[in-house]
Amino acid sequence: MLEHTYAVIMAGGGGTRLWPVSRRKRPKQLLPLVEKRSLFQSTVDRLRAIFPPERIFVVTVAEQLEAIREQAPMLLPQNLLVEPVPRGTASVVGLAAAVLARRDPQAMMAILPSDHFIRNGDLFALLLRVAFDVAEAGYLVTLGITPTYPATVYGYIQRGEPLPETFFYPAYRVLRFKEKPSEAEARQMILSGDYSWNSGMFIWRADRILEEIARHMPELKRVLDEILADWDTSRRQETLERLWPTLETETIDYGVMEYAERVAVLPASDLGWSDIGNWDSLFNVLLPDEQGNIVFGGNHLPLDTSNSLVYGNHDGRLIVTIGVDGLIVVDSGDALLICRKDQAPRVRQVVEYLKQHQKEEYL
């Protein structure tokens, strides 16, 4: 069964929540953020410990293809799928599932974001092993993250009864998906003990997810069939580029998972997971020094500085902080962010402002 398992990395995103370091042309997953490797590279590393290269796929966009190849030269060129334009995760999942199912009717796939941080790679591998067992039994499996605080930026998954089968690990039916809650709702959900964060990591049989796509997003299934009909012909690229833009932009969560049959969750604690959705979240996954500081990029001179993040630009600029607590300082060379820690999500507002004022050079 394991020879039918595949990993699919979704690496097309363009998040700017780590502005000013993340930019349109330097998306989050391609930045050397932790451990001097990019989140994408860390994701590939994690998966190479589990899968042979021929069973690791990447779905990306044209602008990022070159960087993807540079950062992960061991990936097979034919395993890099390129979206002509972004159309949401439902389309990405559908394309990957259709391509895999065509190649291997028994294919099972783990579909994984490229821009998440996972500290505990061993636990991740073991969870994936169990998840494929659950998926083989026909479930659509989500990895759930046990919440550590009442986050309002994640979706939540409510678990129901344990699955009737035995998998050496607790696995539950999903009762419902709850999109980003208010803080009060989030507190309630954490107290109930029934909820996990939706990590966006899914494991399933390719045929099962295609079946659910056919049921809940029939137009997507129809287009995928049409694309796949030309997949092994000289018209592959032309057909893909013609049909892809006609697709509705939708996430797999909203488009399929909320309505699908036989959805299961494996709750994971201690995975050391973060989607690094803003600068503040680095404090949750990296170990700060004795003063609570996290420093990247070398040339920092702290006086009486605590609980702060300093991200230097590797160009030798000296950054001196005096009498500073709970501050985020990010120097990207052409832009400098100085932000109170609890205000880190407002970086989005900056990016919005820059868009509105056509400050293209900073986007």
Place this chain on the structure above:
Amino acid sequence: MLEHTYAVIMAGGGGTRLWPVSRRKRPKQLLPLVEKRSLFQSTVDRLRAIFPPERIFVVTVAEQLEAIREQAPMLLPQNLLVEPVPRGTASVVGLAAAVLARRDPQAMMAILPSDHFIRNGDLFALLLRVAFDVAEAGYLVTLGITPTYPATVYGYIQRGEPLPETFFYPAYRVLRFKEKPSEAEARQMILSGDYSWNSGMFIWRADRILEEIARHMPELKRVLDEILADWDTSRRQETLERLWPTLETETIDYGVMEYAERVAVLPASDLGWSDIGNWDSLFNVLLPDEQGNIVFGGNHLPLDTSNSLVYGNHDGRLIVTIGVDGLIVVDSGDALLICRKDQAPRVRQVVEYLKQHQKEEYL
């Protein structure tokens, strides 16, 4: 009498308290700090409104001579005196007084720092006018600044009885000079109402200050006489360079003023004076915007930012601040200072650290 009045600007200092903008080779007085002109240029502007160019002198050091010429091309080359090596303000005052007395036996001089900010130039001119009257009567006049807070970084001057003469402005005998006090002492002095800050601005007859130098620093007087004996010969430079390094380094305050006869003070309020001894002090002389922010150098995007100073590097770098209050952000290009407002004096410690660790490129 007014044709015997001279202004002497002391422009040899190398303060680094405005690090990282002020450096050994870019001392504070030569930086475009306020009103887009340097403090030295503002000082010259202020004095040109009062004195003809031939009666404005500058004492500087060799490394700064070129910048001085560039910033104030209207000054006469023969009026620029160059210290071979820095030997404190007593020597500077002595040399200027000796040169002026030789040129004009009735010379009266105002000796003024080049790195102080004065908002109210009109009041300054009027004070100087009165001070020369007081000086003509034989007093050594100091301009005293009425304290606005219990500063521990300035010297204080205690005033005694009003002078017996009438000068259209209150002028007092000086009872004593008190060097930088503790905060408790400073509070006491402010409450007493008898004290002014010592601004380091002095007005006197050249012959009177030379008389006091002869009495309290006889060795300085002896060397000055020897230098002046060769002043109008081809040996001027050689003699100056040979004898100057033998001088003791001393301030005019410690060396002469504390012991001199007939010392007077003119207390000044509302002069808008600051020695801009650290970044924080800019808040005392510049008018912040509605949010209490002071911004130099253009490209600043504030979100929820208040009571902060942002000094950009004029190279177009975008500086974004979010949720920040009472912070000082200074970008000098190769170095970046982020400092809580009340910690601004600790910039000194940074400079000390850089010296100790031979980080010459940042000094």
